Structure formats: C-alpha cells, structure tokens
Amino acid sequence: MSGGITGESGVEALATALFGRVRQMVLGSPTPLATYRVQLHKGFTFDDARKAVPYLSRLGVSDLYCSPYLKASPGSTHGYDCVDHKQLNPEVGTAAQHEALCTALREHGLGQVLDVVPNHMGIDAFNPLWFDVLENGPASVYARFFDIDWSPVKDELEGKVLLPVLGDQYGVVLEKGELKLGFLEGAFVVHYYDRLLPVAPRQYARVLERNLDVLEAKLGAEHSHFIELHSILTAIRHLPERTEIQRAQVVERNREKEVIKRRLAALATASPEMSAHIAANVEAINGTPGQPRSFDELDQILQEGSYRLAQWRVAGEEINYRRFFDINGLAAIRMEDPEVFAEAHQRIFEWLRKGQVTGLRIDHPDGLYDPTAYFLHLQERYFLERARALFDAEQDTRAEQWPEVEARLRERWREEAEAKVDSPLRRALFVSVEKIQGGRERIPDSWAVHGTTGYRFANAVGGIFVKPDAEGAMTETYHRFIGEAPDFDELVYEKKRLILRDFMSSELNMLAHRLNRISEMNRRTRDFTLNSLRRALAEFIALFPVYRTYVDDTQAGLDERDVRYIKDTLRHAKARNATLNVTIFDFLGDVLLRRYPDHLGEHERAEMLAFAMKMQQLTGPVMAKGLEDTTFYVYHRFCALNEVGGEPEHFGTTDAIFHERNLERAIHWPASMLTTSTHDTKRSEDVRARLHVLSELPEAWRERVEFWSSLTRAYRAEMPEGPAPSLNDEYLFYQTVVGAWPMGERLSSGELEEFRGRIREYMLKAIKEAKVRTSWTNPDKDYEEGVARYVDACLDEERSRGFLEDLRTFKRRIERAGQHNALGQLLLKVMSPGVVDTYQGCELWDLSLVDPDNRRPVDYGLRERLLSSLDQEAYRGRPGLCAQLVEHMDDGRIKLFVLAEGLRLRQRYPVLFRQGGYRALHLRGPRADAAVAFAREHEQSLVIAIAPRYTLSALESPGGLASAYEETSVELPASYASMTFRDVFTGQQVRPGRHGEGAVLPLAPLLVGFPLVLLERSDG
Missing domain, CATH: 2.60.40.1180 (Golgi alpha-mannosidase II)
Known part of the structure; x- marks a missing residue:
C-alpha cells in the first residue's frame, strides 16, 4: 500500500488491497479444537487463570473459554450483570493483569473465547447509564439504550420507569424514614439502605429554595455566594424537561445538569453558610417517623422524578422495562440500535483487534430483537477492526483516509457476505451461541455463527446411556411413590401459564397493549377487547413448543419451521379455548406470519412486524422459566434427564438419533461446541452418568426407594398442607444423594457434614424453584425448615445409620457402572464432530449440583x-x-x-x-x-x-x-x-x-x- 496515492482511485486501490489481505488473514484463522471454561470472579482472577495456562496447554486445550469479565456488580460470581461495558471488572484484575493473561495464552499457543452478554445489563447504582436514565427519564442520553415502555398501560407511569426495589409498600417505607435525601458532590440523591437513587435535577430547586429568606438574612442579598445560588436556581428552571426527546434538547439538558452540579458542589465547599443551608433543608425534608405529614415534601420530590418507587412484589405485573427473564436487577438493552452495539462492544473489539480474544460465546441470543442482524454486525465489525489494525500498522497510510477506506471495505464485505449465506466471511470470527433447541428446532441458516454451546449434544450423549426398556418401570415407580401421574406436556403448559401470570405479567401486558393498538387500525379487528387479546396471547405463548421463532423482514418468505410452529400453536390454542373468539387467533396469526391486509400503509405494517419481533423476545424467557426453572424441579421421574436443553418426556436417546445429529453437525456445523457440564447445568456430567445406571436396575431402585422412605418417615414434618418434604420432593432427595454422594467407601465426619450442607442448600433451592409449596417470591419458612430438618436427619450418622448404610451399599453397587458411563460419555464427546468443551474442574470426577455448588474452587x-x-x-x-x-x-x-x-x-x-x-x-x-x-x-x-x-x-x-x-x-x-x-x-x-x-x-x-x-x- 502506498500513502502517496490520493483521490478517489487511490482510496479505492487502497481499500481493494486491504480487503484482500484481511480476507486472507481472517479466513486463515482456525476454529478452536478444544476449549476449557473458567468462571472468573474475585476468588479466581486473571492471575489465577494465567497460572493455569501451562497446565491447560499440556492438557491439550486449544482455547481458554472465559466467563464475562467486563465490569459487573460488586461481588458478582458470574459476570452476567455487567454495569459498564468500557471497563474491566476490577474484582477480576487490572488491565496489566489482563494483558499478562493474554500474553501467557499467546506464548503457549492458546486462543481465548470470551463470553459476551448482549441482551442485558445489571442496573444497580454502579451502572452510570441506568443511573442517568433514572435521573432524566426519556430525556436521558441513554434512554434509547434500555428497552423501556415510556407509555405503558398504567397512566401513572407515563414517562417513568417503575423501580420495584422496596421491601414494603412505598408509603410504609417512606414514613419509616427508610428513604433518605442526601447531598453528594453537588447532586441530590436518595439513599435506600445501600442503594443510591438520583433526584430529578429540576427538583434541586425545591430543596435549595426552602428557607431561602433565612439564608438571605445571614448572607445578604448582594453576597457573591447568594447571587451564585440564584444563578444556579435560574439555570435549574431553564433545564429542558425530562420528557424532552429532541436530540438538541437532550444534549443541552445533559450538559447543563452537570454544570449545575459542579457549580453547586463548588458553592457548598466555598460557603459554610450554604453548606449548612443545604444540610438543614435535607434534614427537614427527610421527615420524622411517626409524623406522616413530615414526609410530604420528600414524597413530592420523588413523584416529580423519572422513576416510581414500588415494592418488589409489583414487578411481575407493572414493570415497564424488559428484563432478563424475571430478574428485576437485569434490564434488557436495545442491541438493535447501532449506538448501543458500539457502546457494548467497544472493549471487546479492541481485544479482537489485538488478537487477545480470538472467539466469542454469545449469551442468550434469543433475547435479542433481531439475532440475525446482530450476528452479521458482529462479523462485519470484526472484519473492519482487523482491517483497521493493518491500516494503522502501515507507515505510508494517513489517518484521514480511514473513513473513506472503511466505507469501501464495508461495501465490499456486504457484497460478499451479507447477501450470501454460504460466504466464509460470514463466519470469519468464531462465534458460538447459547441457543437452546427444543424438539427438532435448529439454528437458523442465516445466522453468521459456528454453532451452539452444546446443550443439545450434552443431552444426546448422556441419553444413549439410558436403557430405554426401563421407561415403564421407572414411570410406574415414580407415579406410585408420589401418588399421582403427572403429564409432562401438561405440566409445562401449566408452569408457563404460572410464569406469565405471576412473574412476567408485565411483559404480557405490554405486548397485549401493543396488539390492541394494532387491532384498532382495522375496523374488522377493532372490537377485540384488550382483555381478550391478552388471554389469546397468554394461551399462544403457553402452548408454543420451542423457545422462539425468527420472523423479520430480511427475507421475502418466512422459514417453513417458524410457520409450522406458529400454525400448530394457533390450532392447539383454538382447540383449548372454546369460549374465546377464535377469530382473535386468526388475527394474531396474520400479525405473526406477516399476512398484512392490502390497504395497510407502511407505518401499520411496520407496527405489526415490530410486534411480532417483540413477542419473539418473550416466548424464550417464558419457556426457560416455565420449563428449566420450574418444571424441571417438579417432574422427578428421572432427574438425570432434567437438563438444560433436555426433554425429560423422552426416556433417553437412541444411538440412531445420536449418530444422525453427529453427522448433521459434521456436515453443517463442524465447529459447534460439545459440552457435558456447564455453569448452568442442573447436575454435573458425572452425577448424571451415575444416575443413568438406575435405568439398568429399575426394580432394585423401586425397592430401595420404598425401603428408604420407610426408614426416614419419622423425619418428615406433618403440616396442614401436607408433609415436609412432599413425596415428590422426597423422591428428588433420594436421586440427589445417590447421584452426588462422593466417590469411595466412606466419608469422614467433616466430609459428611460438608456433603449434608451441600444437599440441604440444593434442596432448598430446588423447592423454591419448583414454586409448589414455597418460592423465592413467597417463601414458606415452615416448609423450608421442615425440608432442611429432614435432610439433616437423614444424613446424620447417629440418627440414620441404617438409611446411610443401605444408601452407601446401593451407591457402591452402581458407582463403577456410573464411572464407566462417565468415561464413555467423555470419549464420545472428545471424538465427535465439534469443539470439545471442558467445564472447570471436570477433568477429574465432579459430582456437583446446580450453581452455586458447581462454582466451588478448583x-x-x-x-x-x-x-x-x-x-x-x-x-x-x-x-x-x-x-x-x-x-x-x-x-x-x-x-x-x-x-x-x-x-x-x-x-x-x-x-x-x-x-x-x-x-x-x-x-x-x-x-x-x-x-x-x-x-x-x-x-x-x-x-x-x-x-x-x-x-x-x-x-x-x-x-x-x-x-x-x-x-x-x-x-x-x-x-x-x-x-x-x-x-x-x-x-x-x-x-x-x-x-x-x-x-x-x-x-x-x-x-x-x-x-x-x-x-x-x-x-x-
């Protein structure tokens, strides 16, 4: 390349040469052969990972696979609650320590696959973007970053964010004095214990003007400090409103509010009288517990802000920002916005450009508005970043040429990659996606990725060790023990309805409100009521058989599988709802399948498409919460099958299906990941492998369960609602202790105590997730304590000697076969088509249960x-x-x-x-x-x-x-x-x-x- 070339033809020549070089470079980069997943947090840092690199290299790993390590909420053990995309997590290490890890990997010939979270952010006080949104509402420069409905069903939330963070009702919390106004570095804030909330900048005037005459008497009207205060008050009054969304006004408000804070901080520092004035006003506004009227002023300040404080329990029904599943502390971000994409990936592409990160794992892509476009954007940006690195390295290029060169490179890339599904440039950067596939669901061919993180493989490879002819006996044992015969499909439907009713009702309400607006566009559909539309949506989502569809406007037609899923679900919904007007389902089908009436204009069509794409963001979380996080903790026929991406209604996997999937992967997705344990699995690979042996002796299992139940009956607590544990939870307990009991003959007293604690904590988590007798949102302490006492008694050497001896004997009988299953599973994984993934510590026996049990030190x-x-x-x-x-x-x-x-x-x-x-x-x-x-x-x-x-x-x-x-x-x-x-x-x-x-x-x-x-x- 020559920097002496100028003009249009010179830029074109430069871009052409650069395109060829970068194309050759990125297409020559190999995909990983084997990854090793580590969980980075304050207990396992960059330095700890660096020290393990020589070992991993000798083990045969090609790439270190890291959990997210952008700045997360303090104390995070997983990193999925990023609060600042531009910073490293300080608990994991410094920039120098990150550099040292990357250098060590490079010296040992290893790449690095980094877990990326594009769907959501943690929204505590450490997130500057969210704090700005709470402070300024729609007028925040970051308002577009978050998926917020600023005009929700509830009128009182117009232009506000519902913030369900209070432990009790708002009025009770306020009048107890738990919400305290404060002054911090020129800004007024509200403290709620350790949570910090902003005060709307225009409300600063309410605080500062209080007792202004008293301050004037002290200082005098002509005092420079008093004049400065009046100038600040004038600036506050001239701030653009928090509902202003014009770009110029938003920028002005953002600039001027910060100037006001700086001036106010300087004034309070320079003037003791001003500092005392502010402190006295803050104290008076904070009110006095026992005197309800004394809190009126603070209440008014909060009412005039851009958020509405509420008890945490109201979140499920009224929250108006999209969350990650039903977690209030994780707010979804609008990754479809180019500005949001750039902000969220700035550091990541810096590491990709330097070659410090060589591949990405994308968390929860089903939460994205347009996954197809997102993956293309990733690949395009990667290509351009690598091109920029080469461009900058050339001494004869000039920086001012880059924008034009970049524009031509982007055009060339899109010509070759965007329109051609089979173009290798679409998969130049290794990208693995955490896509859970239900039934025969596949990855869309249009995705510019290499495959999934391997949940489907984990279930297939484990399932071939389950003996199919044991299904009848195992089912009969389960039904007889619990005294009922649950139908799995019906259970999933009921639990998805539960999630929609009690945990994600607000998301459903927002969708129904949007669908209602669409129905009003046409005189043939305007008579559909909001309530009937909501019922139809709930029924459709509860019956939907897979995680989501991928309807968008990039293709002339829709994917045949998506069309089939939608049509089948509509048919089932009609059959189950004889009292609901079936034409509502026809209307819903028209919207979801892009069957738009001829008379609709572009705006109406865009609204209908946007609704379909927004609904696709909800079906996945409802399925995940209803199936994996609820049904899997209720349906205990054979817990080894209750795994992420699993299908417990099918008793294992035939070798024909296993081979068929391996062959399909070899042909279409040869770099898809193969896993057997992850940070999300309900039970480790070795626990499941041991439990699979139960299918080889179903009669012996039945006898043992009945015998153990007779031995431990005295430890169950009788309650009006039934025993603690319930028979269903007791059946889970037996499978859990059999599967997770440590290898070997006997445990020391200390080891038994540790094991007892692990099982107790697991059972408490399991019964809360089940949402039957207790839950995270409505805990039944009596039931929880009853289950905890039962676990402690059963695993007490003195009280339950007979039970423990028989349990150990049975465990020892199946243990060796379980080890053989685990080794066979490992061999098949290592040799199958795909990228072999090992979860931290699983190179030795690992009998862990669901997190946090599987996050213990290695x-x-x-x-x-x-x-x-x-x-x-x-x-x-x-x-x-x-x-x-x-x-x-x-x-x-x-x-x-x-x-x-x-x-x-x-x-x-x-x-x-x-x-x-x-x-x-x-x-x-x-x-x-x-x-x-x-x-x-x-x-x-x-x-x-x-x-x-x-x-x-x-x-x-x-x-x-x-x-x-x-x-x-x-x-x-x-x-x-x-x-x-x-x-x-x-x-x-x-x-x-x-x-x-x-x-x-x-x-x-x-x-x-x-x-x-x-x-x-x-x-x-």
Missing part, C-alpha cells in the same frame, strides 16, 4: 501434578498405567487420562477433527446394543471410538467387562481390513479381521486392558 495444582505423573507413567509403560487406573478408578485419574489423550489426539490430527467425515459403526453379537461406535475419517487419517454402555450387568458378571463382550464385535468397512491401528490408551497394535465382504473388530480383546477403545490409524 485445585489446579493437584491437576497439574496428576497430569505430570500420568505422562511419566505412560512413558514407562501404558499397559501398566491403564491397569492401575482401572483398579483405582475412584481417584479420578482415569478421567484425566482419557481427556488428555483425546485432546492430544485432536491436536495431532487438527484437519481430521475440524473437517473430517463421520461414519456410524454397527455392532453384532449378544451385546450389540451395549456399545456405541463411530469413525472419523479424512483422507489417510482415521480414528475409531467405541464406548461400552449398560455395563452394570457386565461388571457384575463372573468374568467382568471384557468377558461379557465375548462374541460381540464392531462391523467395519472392507477397506479397514488392511489397516493397522494403535490403541491410543494402551499403545496396543490392532488389526481388524475380515468377515465376508467387510471387516470386523472383536471387542473383548480390546476391553481387557482398558474400558474404552480409541484407535488411530498407524499405517497411513
């Missing part, structure tokens, strides 16, 4: 020492090491060994695992259904993975695992017969035998030395 020093020891022992002799690992499975080293060998195999064959084909392999013989096998192929590279399943009967047979697989073999293509393979774990050389026109691989000899089979071609 001992990386121990893991590093164990990995070094494994490498040394493998060097001395793999067969001996494998025998030792099998003998001492409880210590978890065998899991670390399987993971490390699998990840290192991926590193040896990166092209195979990024681009290779997938071939399902079939078995023959007496245990043909008791193993899953497949091959990965690319040119001369070939890998075969075989994982036994349903191993309990094999382990309990006289000859053990290998003997049970005598006469069982894997069928291979004929071309494999001439190949030689190396067993990755044992080092053994393996040659398939010929069988008819094909090849065959007997399983028993391969399972003698190790319980898994992983073969790499060694002669190619």
Whole structure:
C-alpha cells in the first residue's frame, strides 16, 4: 500500500488491497479444537487463570473459554450483570493483569473465547447509564439504550420507569424514614439502605429554595455566594424537561445538569453558610417517623422524578422495562440500535483487534430483537477492526483516509457476505451461541455463527446411556411413590401459564397493549377487547413448543419451521379455548406470519412486524422459566434427564438419533461446541452418568426407594398442607444423594457434614424453584425448615445409620457402572464432530449440583501434578498405567487420562477433527446394543471410538467387562481390513479381521486392558 496515492482511485486501490489481505488473514484463522471454561470472579482472577495456562496447554486445550469479565456488580460470581461495558471488572484484575493473561495464552499457543452478554445489563447504582436514565427519564442520553415502555398501560407511569426495589409498600417505607435525601458532590440523591437513587435535577430547586429568606438574612442579598445560588436556581428552571426527546434538547439538558452540579458542589465547599443551608433543608425534608405529614415534601420530590418507587412484589405485573427473564436487577438493552452495539462492544473489539480474544460465546441470543442482524454486525465489525489494525500498522497510510477506506471495505464485505449465506466471511470470527433447541428446532441458516454451546449434544450423549426398556418401570415407580401421574406436556403448559401470570405479567401486558393498538387500525379487528387479546396471547405463548421463532423482514418468505410452529400453536390454542373468539387467533396469526391486509400503509405494517419481533423476545424467557426453572424441579421421574436443553418426556436417546445429529453437525456445523457440564447445568456430567445406571436396575431402585422412605418417615414434618418434604420432593432427595454422594467407601465426619450442607442448600433451592409449596417470591419458612430438618436427619450418622448404610451399599453397587458411563460419555464427546468443551474442574470426577455448588474452587495444582505423573507413567509403560487406573478408578485419574489423550489426539490430527467425515459403526453379537461406535475419517487419517454402555450387568458378571463382550464385535468397512491401528490408551497394535465382504473388530480383546477403545490409524 502506498500513502502517496490520493483521490478517489487511490482510496479505492487502497481499500481493494486491504480487503484482500484481511480476507486472507481472517479466513486463515482456525476454529478452536478444544476449549476449557473458567468462571472468573474475585476468588479466581486473571492471575489465577494465567497460572493455569501451562497446565491447560499440556492438557491439550486449544482455547481458554472465559466467563464475562467486563465490569459487573460488586461481588458478582458470574459476570452476567455487567454495569459498564468500557471497563474491566476490577474484582477480576487490572488491565496489566489482563494483558499478562493474554500474553501467557499467546506464548503457549492458546486462543481465548470470551463470553459476551448482549441482551442485558445489571442496573444497580454502579451502572452510570441506568443511573442517568433514572435521573432524566426519556430525556436521558441513554434512554434509547434500555428497552423501556415510556407509555405503558398504567397512566401513572407515563414517562417513568417503575423501580420495584422496596421491601414494603412505598408509603410504609417512606414514613419509616427508610428513604433518605442526601447531598453528594453537588447532586441530590436518595439513599435506600445501600442503594443510591438520583433526584430529578429540576427538583434541586425545591430543596435549595426552602428557607431561602433565612439564608438571605445571614448572607445578604448582594453576597457573591447568594447571587451564585440564584444563578444556579435560574439555570435549574431553564433545564429542558425530562420528557424532552429532541436530540438538541437532550444534549443541552445533559450538559447543563452537570454544570449545575459542579457549580453547586463548588458553592457548598466555598460557603459554610450554604453548606449548612443545604444540610438543614435535607434534614427537614427527610421527615420524622411517626409524623406522616413530615414526609410530604420528600414524597413530592420523588413523584416529580423519572422513576416510581414500588415494592418488589409489583414487578411481575407493572414493570415497564424488559428484563432478563424475571430478574428485576437485569434490564434488557436495545442491541438493535447501532449506538448501543458500539457502546457494548467497544472493549471487546479492541481485544479482537489485538488478537487477545480470538472467539466469542454469545449469551442468550434469543433475547435479542433481531439475532440475525446482530450476528452479521458482529462479523462485519470484526472484519473492519482487523482491517483497521493493518491500516494503522502501515507507515505510508494517513489517518484521514480511514473513513473513506472503511466505507469501501464495508461495501465490499456486504457484497460478499451479507447477501450470501454460504460466504466464509460470514463466519470469519468464531462465534458460538447459547441457543437452546427444543424438539427438532435448529439454528437458523442465516445466522453468521459456528454453532451452539452444546446443550443439545450434552443431552444426546448422556441419553444413549439410558436403557430405554426401563421407561415403564421407572414411570410406574415414580407415579406410585408420589401418588399421582403427572403429564409432562401438561405440566409445562401449566408452569408457563404460572410464569406469565405471576412473574412476567408485565411483559404480557405490554405486548397485549401493543396488539390492541394494532387491532384498532382495522375496523374488522377493532372490537377485540384488550382483555381478550391478552388471554389469546397468554394461551399462544403457553402452548408454543420451542423457545422462539425468527420472523423479520430480511427475507421475502418466512422459514417453513417458524410457520409450522406458529400454525400448530394457533390450532392447539383454538382447540383449548372454546369460549374465546377464535377469530382473535386468526388475527394474531396474520400479525405473526406477516399476512398484512392490502390497504395497510407502511407505518401499520411496520407496527405489526415490530410486534411480532417483540413477542419473539418473550416466548424464550417464558419457556426457560416455565420449563428449566420450574418444571424441571417438579417432574422427578428421572432427574438425570432434567437438563438444560433436555426433554425429560423422552426416556433417553437412541444411538440412531445420536449418530444422525453427529453427522448433521459434521456436515453443517463442524465447529459447534460439545459440552457435558456447564455453569448452568442442573447436575454435573458425572452425577448424571451415575444416575443413568438406575435405568439398568429399575426394580432394585423401586425397592430401595420404598425401603428408604420407610426408614426416614419419622423425619418428615406433618403440616396442614401436607408433609415436609412432599413425596415428590422426597423422591428428588433420594436421586440427589445417590447421584452426588462422593466417590469411595466412606466419608469422614467433616466430609459428611460438608456433603449434608451441600444437599440441604440444593434442596432448598430446588423447592423454591419448583414454586409448589414455597418460592423465592413467597417463601414458606415452615416448609423450608421442615425440608432442611429432614435432610439433616437423614444424613446424620447417629440418627440414620441404617438409611446411610443401605444408601452407601446401593451407591457402591452402581458407582463403577456410573464411572464407566462417565468415561464413555467423555470419549464420545472428545471424538465427535465439534469443539470439545471442558467445564472447570471436570477433568477429574465432579459430582456437583446446580450453581452455586458447581462454582466451588478448583485445585489446579493437584491437576497439574496428576497430569505430570500420568505422562511419566505412560512413558514407562501404558499397559501398566491403564491397569492401575482401572483398579483405582475412584481417584479420578482415569478421567484425566482419557481427556488428555483425546485432546492430544485432536491436536495431532487438527484437519481430521475440524473437517473430517463421520461414519456410524454397527455392532453384532449378544451385546450389540451395549456399545456405541463411530469413525472419523479424512483422507489417510482415521480414528475409531467405541464406548461400552449398560455395563452394570457386565461388571457384575463372573468374568467382568471384557468377558461379557465375548462374541460381540464392531462391523467395519472392507477397506479397514488392511489397516493397522494403535490403541491410543494402551499403545496396543490392532488389526481388524475380515468377515465376508467387510471387516470386523472383536471387542473383548480390546476391553481387557482398558474400558474404552480409541484407535488411530498407524499405517497411513
């Protein structure tokens, strides 16, 4: 490139050259092979992560995968409550420490995938954007950032934000003196315990003018300080109104209010009399408890502001800002606005430009107004940022040329990428999305992403270890124990209705109000009442079978799957609502399916499209809250299946479906992530793997549950509403302790006490999430205490010796088979098409439950020492090491060994695992259904993975695992017969035998030395 080139043609030439270079650079960047997820917070910082990098590199990880680390609310353990997109979280580390981590990753050849939260922000006092909105309302420069309905159904909220933060009713809180006016650095604020709220700037005059004559008498009318106060009051009166939304007026208000604060702070500092005047007025306005009228002035100041304080309980019905699910402290942001996008991604693109971050994980994309446009914007911005980095590095380019160059680069990028779904530029930046897929729901083809974070895979790979013929017995045991037969689909419907009624009614009200306005546009629909429209919307959302659709205006037609979901739901809604005018559902269908009447103008059509897109933002949260966060804590037939993205109504996964999904991923989404545990999973991969064994002995499980119930009956508390715990919660308790009981024979008293505490806290969370006998919003302390006492009594060595002994005996019986399930699950994950993800600590046995249990500290020093020891022992002799690992499975080293060998195999064959084909392999013989096998192929590279399943009967047979697989073999293509393979774990050389026109691989000899089979071609 030459900086001497000027004029239109020179810029065009510069842009063309730059486009080619950047295109080649970004398309040459490989996708991750294996990620390792860490949760960053004040207990695990950038420095802690940096120290773990050498270990992760030796483990075989290609990318560190970090939780969000932009500035979050103080004490946040997850980072999803970002309060400032421009700053690092100070609790995680400084810019220098972040730089050191990035440098360490680069030196070890690792990339970094960063979790990004585009849907919402934390809105405590540490969020300057939200604070400004509360201070200035619609006139805030950040009003457009948040998804706020400034004209909601309730007239009293016109131009205001409902702020449901009070512990009691507003009047009670006010008259107790819990709301206190204060003066801080030139600004008036209201303190509510540790929460800080702004006072509307125009209300400063009300405080300052109080007893003004007294101040004048002290200072004199001509005193410079008194004159300055009058000047400030004049400035306050001339501030543009808080309802002003014209850009010039908004900018003026923002500028002048800050000038007023600076002047007032300076005046109070310079004048003791002024400081005393302000302090006395503040004290008087704060009122006196016991004298209700003394709070009138403070009440008036608050009423004139841009927010309406309210008790937290009213949020579900009247809140007028979109939230993340039903969490009042997380407000949704309007990522569809280019200004919001730029603000939220400024630091992230800075790190991408420098190569410090190499990929993104996008949290909750279903909450976005237009996910398709968002992902395209990400990819476009990434391309332009990389181009800017090259441009700046060239010494012969001039900064003033960049805007023109950028415009041409953007045009070229859009020509090549935006209109072509198959363009590689659409996926230049690695992007993984936290998309939960219900049923046969797929990622839209138009998304410029590499795939999902892997929930669907987690459920599929775990499900193949569930024995399908146990479904009837397990269902009967559950129904008989609890005394009823819940229907899963009906339960989901009821819980979604519950969420809409009690937790997200305000979001439903806003949608209904918007739909009502649309109905008024047409004389044929104007007679639909607001109430009937609301009922129809609630019914549609409760019956909707997936998380959301993706209707927008980018395509001439709609996605066929979206059309089918909408039409099927409307049909079911009509069938269930005989008393509701069915034409309302037809009207709703017309709006959602873009069937607009011919006479409608562009404005009306835009309103209808906007409604459809807004409704899509609600169906996902309602599904998530109703299914994952409620039904999964109520429907306990087989808790191992109650997982994020899971379908507990289906009893496990067939190997055919598992292979079908792997093949589809290999073809269409080869860089989609593969996970088995995450920070969001309800139970860790190893807990689920152990519970899967219950499907191999359903009768024994029934007997144990009935026996345990008889042993612990005395610990249940009898209450008018029923026992504590309920039979349903008791059934959950048994599965929980069986699944999470630590490995090994016995626990010390201290270990048992710790375990008891973990189970108690889990059960308390579970019963609150269930929302049956207690909840987070309406806690029943008696029930909670009854459940806590029950857990403590059952897990007390002195009081429940018989129960604990029988529980331990049963746990020990299924433990080894559970370990085999976990290892098989791990092998299949590591070899499947996609990016292998390991959640922190799960390279050893991890028997964690839902958060915060799965956020406990991880001992990386121990893991590093164990990995070094494994490498040394493998060097001395793999067969001996494998025998030792099998003998001492409880210590978890065998899991670390399987993971490390699998990840290192991926590193040896990166092209195979990024681009290779997938071939399902079939078995023959007496245990043909008791193993899953497949091959990965690319040119001369070939890998075969075989994982036994349903191993309990094999382990309990006289000859053990290998003997049970005598006469069982894997069928291979004929071309494999001439190949030689190396067993990755044992080092053994393996040659398939010929069988008819094909090849065959007997399983028993391969399972003698190790319980898994992983073969790499060694002669190619």
